[in-house]
Structure formats: structure tokens, C-alpha cells
Amino acid sequence: MRHVILIISAVIIGLNAFALPKHSEDYVTYHGYSVIRVIPHTEDQFKLVQKLSESLKYDFDFWKPPSKLNKPVDIFSPPTMTRQLIVHLKKGSLMPVTKIRDFGKRAAEAQMEVSSYKSSDAIDPDSFDFYKYHPFADIMGYIQAVAQKYPSFVSISSIGKSLQNRDTQLLKIGYPSSTAKNALFIDAGIHAREWIAPATALYAINQWVTNSSYTDLLKAIDIYVAPSINPDGYEYSRTKDRNWRKTRSGPRQNCYGVDPNRNFAFKWMVAGSSSNPCSETYAGPSPFSEIEATNLKNFLVPHNDTIKAYLTLHSYGEDILYPWGYATGQYPPDVNDLIALGHEMYNAIKAVHGTEYTVGDSGDALYPASGASDDYSKSIGIKYVYTVELRPGDGDNDDDQWYGFDLPAKFIKPTAEETFPALMAAANRVQNGPF
Ligand SMILES: [Zn+2]
Known part of the structure; x- marks a missing residue:
């Protein structure tokens, strides 16, 4: 039923040209x-939220889409729609709470x-501001400076160039070995606006390369870190549009970008994806239409026998999803096995600042979304696969402010420390x- 609703909504939304001012x-x-x-508490309320875009004839950007009963849904609303949205929600006995009153202030x-x-x-890794x-x-x-400073166990390579020709590099951290080593692969930044993810990846690199207590680990395994895998989108989110999520391909129907995390060739367009090029979850005209997704695939597939764990860093929500x-x-x-390691990760995070993540199946705990890099990695045989949704959760408020994707830089430290x-x-x- 949910699939039917998704497909119907995608078709109806596709007919409407209500795009955010992104051109x-x-x-x-x-x-x-x-x-x-x-927070929908009944099936009727849940359906009302699911059909919002259709009912109000506006393609809302759900910062947090409806997932299940009693889980928060965050709706990004332009000033022209907010009144109507609130009235509509209240009619369904939902209690709308304004989490961000004026995103314009945060964007500015x-x-x-x-x-x-x-x-x-000239970047000096020792004085880099994480x-x-x-x-x-x-x-x-x-990462180039790190590779230069620690040549005995760090090397740099490229997974390829982005559409706008940015060379997407990654580090391999681990001592050379005469036998094949197992590896952990971490990427960040596939969604452009989730800035906390690349920042957390850089912090982790610094821990591994500067702390000698990891020497034995790095003799036993390799750790790949690709800290920014959607560079065109990321730069666009910095210089043009703080809310930018997708790649920068196109335009198609006057809209740019594909959600690279709906563009992988496993169950492509099955759920949680849109065929509307103006949607934030546009899956692309075909699987691997995006060079950024293709680059990642081209690295993972030939390494699928040695990579035993794949972690992809996102925000927000504080979830560990398998x-x-x-x-x-x-x-x-x-x-x-995935649940067991998920709980170890949960405990490790909680021990630092008390932050409690949710461990769950990605389709159950978040919302069904197909064509993502996590499912794809699992489908090619990588054993331990997780999407980690970093801060904020419900905490990280100051003076009643809450941030969503735009987490201020002062939260990088606690987020990275606990991750x-x-x-x-x-x-x-x-x-x-075990594997
Ligand atoms: Zn994301």
C-alpha cells in the first residue's frame, strides 16, 4: 500500500511545477x-502527512519524511505555504511545532x-582546525597533507572526477602488508547539505594517523576514508544554497541534480524515490546516471572481497541503520550480526557524551528508500553495512533553537568525539x- 501511495504521489507531484527557488x-x-x-500517532494522521504534497499541491522538502507512527516528521515550508500547512495539519488533529522559524537567518x-x-x-595537518x-x-x-606527512602508512588516491571536474580523493590508512588485508570503508558527504558528515570524517582521520595506539590495528587492517563524495553539491551548498542535497547534473525540466543516494543499481526506484527531476529524492533518469555514484561503485566493486565494513556518514537524526x-x-x-555490531556502536557513542542513537533496519527505523549506497554495498557482498545519521537528534538546542541539517560548527567537536x-x-x- 505504501508503495502505491508513493508512486501515486510521485506521479501527481511530477505534474506540478512547484520547485524551490533553486535556479x-x-x-x-x-x-x-x-x-x-x-508526530503522527494514528494511521489517519500518518496518511495525512504522507499525502501532504499531494493535498496542498506543493512538493515539500521533507527534512525527515514520515517513517512510522510516533516518529517525528520535519517539513521544510516556504512562507507562502506555512499557514495553509499548519491549518491542514491541525485539521487532522496533529500538533505542529515550529522547529526553525526562519531558515533565512541560518542560511545568512x-x-x-x-x-x-x-x-x-599549504595545509599543516598539525594545525588544521577540525x-x-x-x-x-x-x-x-x-588529506593530501596527511598522506605526505605519514607516507609509511597513509596513501592517497582518487575515485574519479565529479561532473564539474573536482578530483574526489580518498585516503588509505594502514601499513603495507605482503598478504591481502581486510578493510573498513567510510564515506561522507553524499548528501551535500549534511556538512557535519565530512567534518566528522576528517576528525577520525586525524585520530588514526596521530595516535600511536592504533598502530597494531593499522598493521592488521586498512581504513579507507572518502570524506567528500559529492563535491559539486557540497560546494553549491556552501556558495549558493545552504539547503542543497543533490548532485549538480541537469537541468531536467529546469531543475538540477539527482539524489546520488537513490541512484545506485539495486532496487532502483522501488521506494522512497521520485521520478520528478525537481524532487529532493529524484533517483535520476537511470541507475548510475550520476558520475559521483558511479565513481564510488567503481571503487567498491573490485574491493568487495577485502572491504568487510562500509559506513556512510549522513545527518541528521542520530541513527545507526543497517x-x-x-x-x-x-x-x-x-x-x-549487523544488529550486534550496531549495538556495539550504540554503546560506544553513548559512553562519550551520553547521546543515545537508535539502532534499526534502514527501511523500518528510517523510511523505505531504495537505490542507496548502503543497500548496494550489501548487495555486492560487503558484510557490515551501516548508514550513520549523525547529530542533531532532539537535543542540541540552545535558547530553543534547533538546527536540522545546518548544525553550527560548535557541534562538530562533540559529534566527532562520540562518533x-x-x-x-x-x-x-x-x-x-566474525564475517
Ligand atoms: Zn543524507
């Missing part, structure tokens, strides 16, 4: 845009931060099995 050459101001949260602050950023030609959101060029500059994501109630045969032990739990599993 301007100027910075998108988002003046008066808000984020409204509701982000723009100020970006425009005051000073790039450095608690800032860096441009793609400096993220690459940092396959399958394409449907609810569908699990791989070794799901108990690193979870990455270590995965690394230890790669070292020790």
Missing part, C-alpha cells in the same frame, strides 16, 4: 522558510561563515570478525 545565480535567501515538526549566518573563510595554500566547515579544496588539501533500506520488514540473512569510538567498533570488527 538563481545568487545565494538563495530562504527568507521566512520554516521547519515544522509533527552560514553564508557569512563561508565568505569569511580563509583558504590556506572544528570548522571547510571548502572541498581544503578537505582535499588536508540494510535493507528499500522496504520495511526485509532483512539480509546475517541481520543478527569516533563507533567507527573504532567497526574497525575492531573488521580486524577480528
